[in-house]
Amino acid sequence: MRRSTYFHATPKDMHALLQQVEAQACFVYAEHPDVSARHVTLYDTARQIPDLMRMFPGHFTHPLYLMAPDARPEPEPYGHIAGTRYRLTPRQVSSAVVVQLTGEHPDGPLLRSQFWLCGTAPEIIRLENILFRTMRRTFTNIKGTKIGPQALEQLRAGRRLTYDIRAPDGADVQLP
Numbered sequence: 001m002r003r004s005t006y007f008h009a010t011p012k013d014m015h016a017l018l019q020q021v022e023a024q025a026c027f028v029y030a031e032h033p034d035v036s037a038r039h040v041t042l043y044d045t046a047r048q049i050p051d052l053m054r055m056f057p058g059h060f061t062h063p064l065y066l067m068a069p070d071a072r073p074e075p076e077p078y079g080h081i082a083g084t085r086y087r088l089t090p091r092q093v094s095s096a097v098v099v100q101l102t103g104e105h106p107d108g109p110l111l112r113s114q115f116w117l118c119g120t121a122p123e124i125i126r127l128e129n130i131l132f133r134t135m136r137r138t139f140t141n142i143k144g145t146k147i148g149p150q151a152l153e154q155l156r157a158g159r160r161l162t163y164d165i166r167a168p169d170g171a172d173v174q175l176p
Contacts, residue, residue, distance in 0.1 A: 095119025
């Protein structure tokens with residue numbers, strides 16, 4: 001079983017990848033968009049998700065859960081100085097493919113994202129395998145990191161692909 005798969009993708013890359021996965025498996029996307037909200041937003045297709053793979057100033061990465069269509073995750077409440085807040089973590093999800101999205105940073109670089117399997121449900125293991133195989137076929141592998149087609153074009157054009165906005169230039173993805 002894979003531990004985690006790292007990748008760089010633009011919104012266009014990610015939509016194309018997930019569209020291919022949607023054609024092969026039945027699942028929904030679950031996202032908890034706001035820490036002050038108790039609800040989880042479910043989407044049938046990736047195209048419905050607003051601002052997929054785009055970061056905003058002051059925001060951290062956010063997880064997207066690929067789950068069975070009948071799954072209904074509940075965010076966990078926790079105390080905060082500003083009052084009760086809610087979080088959806090893999091602990092509140094019985095089985096899912098967790099995609100930790102970063103993507104396009106407002107300052108220019110394309111940041112690394114990752115996905116991994118959480119749980120042991122057979123349909124979710126199959127979904128993670130489909131996602132991995134589709135990514136392996138459509139993305140380019142550079143030193144263990146998968147690079148989407150548009151992200152690869154941008155890398156060739158000089159865009160910075162890195163794991164952190166503050167990472168030194170030597171840690172960026174380099175063309176072979």
